[in-house]
Amino acid sequence: MAKLIAGMGTSHVPGLGAAMDNGKTEEDYWKGLFAGLEPLRGWHQANTPDVNIIVYNDHATEFSLDSYSTFTIGVGESFKPADEGWGPRRVPEMLGHPELAWHIIESAMADEFDLAVNASMDLDHGFTVPLSIAYGQPKEWPTAVVPVCVNVIQHPLPTALRCYKLGQAIGKAVASYPDEITVGIWGTGGLSHQLGGERVGVVNPEVDQRFLDNLSKDPLANTRLSHTDFMREAGCEGVEMIMWNVMRGALGDNVEEVFRLYHIPVSATAYGAIILENR
Amino acid sequence: MEREYDNIPGTYPLDSRTYRKGYHVNMFLMSLNKAECRDQFAQDERAYLDTFKMKEDQKLAVIERRYLDLLKLGANVYYAFKLVSFDRQPPQVMYGQMAEPRLTFDEFQQMMLGGGRPINGNRSVEEWNNG
Known part of the structure; x- marks a missing residue:
């Protein structure tokens, strides 16, 4: 049977990808952050699973006002980095894992989750930046991926609890996958940030740290926050944090936090990363 | 219909109201994902719009790069990024232009390096009015 070894949460700020792509990680603005990420990269090197399920959101790249499903799962054999307005990032294509993706779709459907299915979506910074954070700049990514896209930009959004329950359904699906493979799950986006309007630049370390604490101590507390709670307290785009609930929901009751980094600022964002090992 | 989040100050979420108001401007912005559309827009902005x-008023806000006005006219910030990228500008230029009070690139960077905009005093329109 497949084994879900761990979850990671990380922000997916595009500037982080650009810093790596353009060789700026040694500059004063970035070097503290990238030094802080070294242990995370060490952990990933020692614990590379066969597949990572990566929960992300599309930023008006592949999905838009014309069509944006609440939850979409990628079943392609491979996925390309997207052109989101400045040309695609020069990072390797991502190999999919259609067998696991379809198994999750079938298992989740039986659990009342109707996932939209997509075979050809290009993946934007929301997906590729976390891969670069974890694995640096390899010629090929060391794992296959299953993309899970959550609508966190076009209201109405799924509730924080719904995201957690989706995670539980994914966790159950992985546990019943017949092949002996190892699997990781990542929640991306956040932490507190607001990118638009007169209040742009608002961040909230207290709310962010509590959210991170809750992931191991009281994960259900993070499911009781409304979208307005997130938007008011953690910035309009801070609501992306509900995607971390999918990651947490997939893990078991007992997790051990083995890494945490919190850093302000990355562009207009409070950067957060965490690794939770499944016990 | 009013929403619970309407009294968060200086905040423009994409919901069914902005969706309808901003549909065409956002679809224009989204088109800039395609290199051939960026070329057409570069050749003659007005003709492409x-x-x-x-x-x-939406077309003029695009041409004059008035980002806060664009949000007020229904554009969403994730879509507006495409225009900033088209201009090869860092996003902090747009952030500073939307901020109240308005900030330069350097001033916005300094605010963030100093820990960002504090949440206290910025939670609600009431807090703004009493501040």
């Missing part, structure tokens, strides 16, 4: 069913 005229191929979309946008309102005149």
